[in-house]
Amino acid sequence: MKVTQLPYDPGPAAWDAILPAGNTYPTLEEKRSADWLIIGAGFAGLAAARRLRQIHPKDRIVLIEARRIAEGPVGRNSGFMIDLPHNLVSEDYAGAIEKDRAEAVQNRAAIAFAAEAASDYRFSAETFVQSGKTNAAATAKGTKHNEDYAAHLKAMGEEHELLDAAQMQELSGSSYYQSGLYTPGTAMLQPALFAREMASGLAAQSVSLFENSPVINLKRDQTEWVATTPRGAIKAPNVILTVNGHLESFGFFKRRLMHIFLFASMTRALSESEEQQLGGAPVWGFTPADPMGTTVRKVSGVGGTRFIIRNRVAWAPSRWVNEKSVADMGITHDRSFDARFPMLKGVDMEHRWGGLLCLSRNGTSAFGEVEPGLFAAGCQNGLGAARGTYSGMMVADLASGIQSKAVTEFTDQTPPSRLPPKLISSLGAKVTLRWGEYKAREEL
Template structure:
């Protein structure tokens, strides 16, 4: 029996969750259930896998298990960017091998199209818009990143626009940034609202259990998933729980459970919107990876997202919230001095499943056990497409993107403790220090 040594336990004030349309959570599981298919994790990957399994096997019940409430956990805590373009931070031009980049682009756009189709089909109220994204910089090292990425996009043949600092206020309102690279293919959305809508539009042969945290698992000809109030016995198991997948006995010492912090302001008044100016809806990602992600949302709030912590226990650290909320305030004031009275309504943390070599896992983990794990910060698109393709692979379907995913080398093994924590924390400290005004 594999004991699950850590369970999801996110902090309470996720702004996306509380400002998304309310929904009635599905009941927790109790007693004993036997099923052919069990999927653990009802985020983007798990929802896509369960949906596609249900379509591929319409006469089977698919059991989908979520430890918390749908939309409250990791999938509802990101910044709401569904990004199409590849971004290989290990390459000089952030594109790298052109063949891999083109296939990655195809993969990401398939994930986007899947989500867009479902949002349209089920009229999911998640404010999804094809708005593009601004990658912006203020420090010289950030400007250099934009120039390198521009060269990579030229090689890939993808459109972009370089916007000077003098012209940026007409886009973003603020004159804080010196330069931005705008790419048109990103979709912006309300992530918790999207996940809630996807859960409430699952096929009829998917049974969703929320607030059901798996505490132990037994592997064999049958998979037995135990929790506080019962157990689920499955013929086949799909792990779609991102960083927590490593707690189920596979891919140990390969994933870095990082936490990133965000604050969401109160809605801007009409006078404040006029003082800010620029477009009414946009998203900025930083040129420096330790900089700030910023959004102006559909309901006229400002999102600030920056500051990292390494959480090996995979649970939030309450002491970090107050400290990083102060950093969000400083970041906000640097960018928006015209909005001095705007306060934050919510501050929260969200998990990122990062690997050392930025590679995910896709495929079979053991007899009767499969996984699509470790999205490396691209869960919206990558989680969606890999969950669906994993269900197709299990059903015996052929697809060039399945072959591409299976052929990937997968995540590297990490150094042992205490060297791992020392190295990661030193890297975080130095990176956030080096970011300067980008943070």
């Protein structure tokens, strides 16, 4: 099968750009063979490689990535590895209780897996921190979302704490917020460091990594698969596709996956006096009480103390948007930043970017053995860090023939449901997204 489209994300991978130069991995420029080939080094691909190495200590495992490691969505996200339900198409993230409970168990298994990797691979202190996160509300409506979600968490038996405006100001230094809802289970990532350090840990365990090596063709040759890149090829009996929404570019789950771009901006590093002027905690992370609102993080590490603002969504069935959309969405980011931090006038955005995300109508993953010896783990919906990691773990187990309750449950999920005809789904999605953003306008 010819791969119809290669990954593209507009703007720089800022989390990576603020770091000192890291390890590089070769471009595939030869014909070689492997026992396992994983295509796509995002959360799912990195997790699948680690899990395969645990199961098959001696096998030849290759992980191949179209771009540089950490330049794809894995290094472009806001870095919330969330344990709790996070239904982006709901009003307040909540879903049905039993389903949410089951999903939290999976997300926590993913976080535990990442925590174990952090320890084994000696991640730096800022890469992975299990500090929890806060749903922040700027309006009475947002506060109501927090209260509703808190009631849902109570019914689930989940630990949480409602914060008032004074507590939110003490945490963030900003008087913008009316309330917050803190939950302790989320792990906060420096996502580019996470990808880099996972990759170097895997390389140290003799997983062969190739970057800048897009797979442009994948075909079955008797009992093996052959993946071709512009300058090389790899033959393997087992191939795992962890290319997220680009599963469709490989010809799978056609008309079942919805593609959107999310956008973010990152400030320059703050000076010491700017930090003091603001006050608040040294680092924190706010997801919006309304799923269509604004995510804000204050980070502090090797790249300095900075803010990251994420909001706005673009519908992109072609898995592409033009570079101009980054600047357009940046206008809202500046407005959001200024509204929250008027005392930081003059702190400009240094980087702006977008990244591709995959959703399905029914919220399930694109997962399973799609052809003999060819496995897929993609479409993570709103929780790519945790769910991507979990689906990577599960696909490695499935492909290795491991029969566990967890694998069966994940394999048995209903596949992503079929989309209505293109015109209707595009129109419907655009209207839904714009309406959602309009309703959340005061939380932007």
